[in-house]
Amino acid sequence: MWRLNKVRHKAGRQADSLEELRLKRRQQEKDLRQARRDRQLVSKRLLLNEDEDQSEVTMDADSGAQHVVTLFHKLQHSGPEKEVHLKALSKALRDPSAQLTFIKQENSMHLLVGLLTGSNATCRLQAVRCLHELSHSPHTNIAPACLPATPYLLTYLSNQSTKFTELCLYTLGNLCPESDVVQEKLLAQGIIPALANCIENQRHNLAVVEAAGFTLSQLLQAKDGGGKIIPMVLASSLPSHLLSVLTPDQNFGLAPAIECAWCLHYLTCSMQDNRVLLAHGALSRCSSTLMSLGGAVAEGNKEEGMELLICPLLRCVGNLLSSCPVEDLSSQVADVSIVVTLCALLQAYMQTQTALARESAWVLNNLTAHSSAFCSALLTFNLVPGLIQLLPFSQGINIMILRVLANIAHKKKEYCVQLTHTGLLSGLCATLKMADKDIVTLSMDVLFMLVVSSPQVAEEFVRHGGLSLLETLQYNREGDIRRRASYLLENHLLPYSS
Amino acid sequence: MLQPETARLLTEGQMLVKSSDVGNTQEEPGLSEAEEGNPFNFTPQLLRLHRDHQLFEDGDIHRHMYLQDLYVSETDDKTTLSVSEFACHISGCSAVFSTLEEYEHHYNSLHRHVCCSCRRSLPSARLLDIHIQEWHDSLFTILAQRQDMYQCLVEGCGQKFRTSQHRKQHLIKVHKYPPDFRFDKTKKDRGETKRPQQKDTSMEVAESVCESEGVCEVMCDVLSDQPEHGESMETHVSEEEAARTATSAITEDHANLSAAAHSAENTSSQPLKPQYSYRVPTNVCFGHGSVRGFRGRRGRRK
Numbered sequence: 001m002w003r004l005n006k007v008r009h010k011a012g013r014q015a016d017s018l019e020e021l022r023l024k025r026r027q028q029e030k031d032l033r034q035a036r037r038d039r040q041l042v043s044k045r046l047l048l049n050e051d052e053d054q055s056e057v058t059m060d061a062d063s064g065a066q067h068v069v070t071l072f073h074k075l076q077h078s079g080p081e082k083e084v085h086l087k088a089l090s091k092a093l094r095d096p097s098a099q100l101t102f103i104k105q106e107n108s109m110h111l112l113v114g115l116l117t118g119s120n121a122t123c124r125l126q127a128v129r130c131l132h133e134l135s136h137s138p139h140t141n142i143a144p145a146c147l148p149a150t151p152y153l154l155t156y157l158s159n160q161s162t163k164f165t166e167l168c169l170y171t172l173g174n175l176c177p178e179s180d181v182v183q184e185k186l187l188a189q190g191i192i193p194a195l196a197n198c199i200e201n202q203r204h205n206l207a208v209v210e211a212a213g214f215t216l217s218q219l220l221q222a223k224d225g226g227g228k229i230i231p232m233v234l235a236s237s238l239p240s241h242l243l244s245v246l247t248p249d250q251n252f253g254l255a256p257a258i259e260c261a262w263c264l265h266y267l268t269c270s271m272q273d274n275r276v277l278l279a280h281g282a283l284s285r286c287s288s289t290l291m292s293l294g295g296a297v298a299e300g301n302k303e304e305g306m307e308l309l310i311c312p313l314l315r316c317v318g319n320l321l322s323s324c325p326v327e328d329l330s331s332q333v334a335d336v337s338i339v340v341t342l343c344a345l346l347q348a349y350m351q352t353q354t355a356l357a358r359e360s361a362w363v364l365n366n367l368t369a370h371s372s373a374f375c376s377a378l379l380t381f382n383l384v385p386g387l388i389q390l391l392p393f394s395q396g397i398n399i400m401i402l403r404v405l406a407n408i409a410h411k412k413k414e415y416c417v418q419l420t421h422t423g424l425l426s427g428l429c430a431t432l433k434m435a436d437k438d439i440v441t442l443s444m445d446v447l448f449m450l451v452v453s454s455p456q457v458a459e460e461f462v463r464h465g466g467l468s469l470l471e472t473l474q475y476n477r478e479g480d481i482r483r484r485a486s487y488l489l490e491n492h493l494l495p496y497s498s
Numbered sequence: 499m500l501q502p503e504t505a506r507l508l509t510e511g512q513m514l515v516k517s518s519d520v521g522n523t524q525e526e527p528g529l530s531e532a533e534e535g536n537p538f539n540f541t542p543q544l545l546r547l548h549r550d551h552q553l554f555e556d557g558d559i560h561r562h563m564y565l566q567d568l569y570v571s572e573t574d575d576k577t578t579l580s581v582s583e584f585a586c587h588i589s590g591c592s593a594v595f596s597t598l599e600e601y602e603h604h605y606n607s608l609h610r611h612v613c614c615s616c617r618r619s620l621p622s623a624r625l626l627d628i629h630i631q632e633w634h635d636s637l638f639t640i641l642a643q644r645q646d647m648y649q650c651l652v653e654g655c656g657q658k659f660r661t662s663q664h665r666k667q668h669l670i671k672v673h674k675y676p677p678d679f680r681f682d683k684t685k686k687d688r689g690e691t692k693r694p695q696q697k698d699t700s701m702e703v704a705e706s707v708c709e710s711e712g713v714c715e716v717m718c719d720v721l722s723d724q725p726e727h728g729e730s731m732e733t734h735v736s737e738e739e740a741a742r743t744a745t746s747a748i749t750e751d752h753a754n755l756s757a758a759a760h761s762a763e764n765t766s767s768q769p770l771k772p773q774y775s776y777r778v779p780t781n782v783c784f785g786h787g788s789v790r791g792f793r794g795r796r797g798r799r800k
Contacts, residue, residue, distance in 0.1 A: 369543060
């Protein structure tokens with residue numbers, strides 16, 4: 001992936017020690033988390049030239065700003081040296097204060113747009129590069145200043161020059177999340193059909209597809225709550241294009257699939273009805289892609305960055321499942337061995353990406369909630385012991401796994417007996433002693449279903465020391481738990497109490 | 499047990515929970531509409547997660563780190579897994595443990611053999627039996643006036659004595675026990691202060707806490723609202739008072755009858771060697787761990 005290579009390259013060259021890098025990254029992660037809590041999580045991308053490095057030392061701020069003014073004047077007056085000046089300008093505009101200075105110059109945007117739409121192709125490229133640098137600015141008043149350029153950027157999306165199209169796309173993508181005003185304008189100017197056409201016509205050009213996917217994902221994250229944007233996207237041809245990109249390309253890598261998968265996630269997790277996506281076969285497509293990726297992971301073939309694709313796919317499958325009627329489930333998710341994939345992902349990512357493990361468990365819950373077929377598959381493929389081994393782990397893991405087990409137990413008494421054979425009772429005897437009251441309550445619910453399923457199970461529970469455990473639970477500080485314990489003892493375990 | 503068809507929003511993190519009405523088959527173990535008072539109400543639920551849900555946080559951060567060129571391959575940053583803690587369930591005891599073994603040890607030491615009447619924690623089933631018998635059994639008191647009822651505390655010895663003093667002497671002389679053995683206190687004059695706050699405890703556990711800080715401390719320690727009497731003060735509960743105690747105990751028992759199976763056994767005097775599960779009358783709580791016990795220990799030996 002082009003991004004990853006750049007990062008590694010950068011890390012090697014810089015004087016910063018590994019530890020400093022780690023600290024810096026941790027701080028940035030903290031900032032991102034805070035931004036997410038504030039619902040302000042927005043990222044921009046900067047497309048670098050092949051020969052450059054983002055950390056290249058530029059001039060200091062003051063001279064940078066002055067330099068920009070000088071260049072601007074030169075551009076207003078010069079003839080054939082325009083290309084040179086423009087290139088210098090694009091480099092100078094890397095600096096945030098220079099960006100501000102440039103915008104403040106009267107008619108600066110007008111000039112840039114003129115060069116963008118002029119007859120000199122090289123100037124067009126350099127002009128769009130300037131705009132791209134501006135779009136990446138941390139200052140919030142820069143994006144609205146770039147609006148005059150957007151209709152042209154959109155028009156140029158059907159252009160055939162890869163670099164140029166990429167720059168247009170990433171510029172638009174950076175501008176999207178800025179403000180409602182910007183989004184309104186872009187929608188009115190037809191960004192959605194433009195993106196649809198772009199992906200469709202340049203399907204073979206994966207760099208462009210990646211860029212278009214990124215831009216769409218930026219648009220979809222807009223805070224209008226899916227009011228206008230998402231219905232428009234669903235009504236366009238974009239969903240089917242996005243789905244077609246999901247299979248990663250051997251040579252190019254995961255990046256286009258990653259962008260498109262995230263777009264699909266933003267679509268599926270919105271409050272909109274998912275029927276349109278289901279009709280496009282989204283559930284089927286996402287689950288089969290997930291299975292092939294999961295297969296690779298299970299074999300130990302963890303390509304770098306794979307979790308960046310697995311994560312949105314899991315989410316799509318999870319949310320689509322919650323919209324899919326039970327009758328249609330078997331046609332949408334044809335292969336029940338997806339449960340094997342999910343358990344493999346759970347195990348593989350427990351240590352390294354616990355969030356992914358958690359999301360896999362969530363998908364398992366949605367699969368098993370109303371379908372006996374998937375519950376039965378978990379038993380048939382002997383996946384339950386592996387799940388039981390994960391019961392000690394908190395932060396959403398054990399509670400979700402207990403839900404899955406409860407889903408299975410809820411279906412049939414036979415399943416309860418089978419569950420007991422996997423050693424679930426001793427797992428429950430441990431979870432019943434945990435501090436978290438939700439875990440204890442859910443464990444009791446599972447226990448109840450197991451115990452009432454057959455006298456053998458009740459006997460085995462008693463052999464595990466269950467009676468004294470329940471007697472203890474009768475004195476728990478939570479009423480819900482006390483009532484459950486008493487109920488079980490009084491109604492179902494009487495023959496066993498001495 | 500009705501579940502609404504429509505999705506309902508949960509308070510935590512904008513999660514839509516859609517519990518569609520599952521067709522109840524005969525086999526369904528979760529079926530419980532027919533049974534009254536069944537508190538079990540699990541139903542499988544589809545969980546639909548909104549974009550800003552807590553569950554999605556880590557994945558979102560990872561995605562944005564990648565966009566901002568901060569991506570690291572997983573080998574660089576190993577996260578430590580978080581394991582669920584265990585906690586003592588007993589109301590009032592707030593002990594928390596990181597392993598199951600620690601929990602079991604705590605429970606076995608402090609809560610297993612607890613007298614429900616006075617909430618003292620005894621170290622073994624046998625000593626608990628003896629305690630209950632000698633302190634809370636009115637029949638014992640009556641019989642003790644005519645025969646040797648005080649058992650030797652040493653298992654296997656089998657001797658019995660007319661008074662607790664005699665037993666104590668026996669323990670010191672024959673079994674070389676220390677004179678201040680903690681599990682051989684005489685019964686204090688409890689009077690009206692016995693069994694505080696029992697009335698409302700059918701299955702609700704009383705709010706007050708009692709001492710069960712250390713295994714050996716409990717027996718000699720009294721609840722804070724009772725003065726500690728010297729050991730020499732032999733308190734014989736008079737027959738009258740014993741009868742009064744017994745009747746009030748019985749009425750309380752009846753009044754607080756819950757549906758527990760073993761309540762029937764406790765209406766009259768307890769058998770001398772009761773089974774463990776009968777040792778816990780229905781209306782009373784188990785031993786409590788005092789919060790004080792985990793802070794200032796009041797300078798007592800452990």
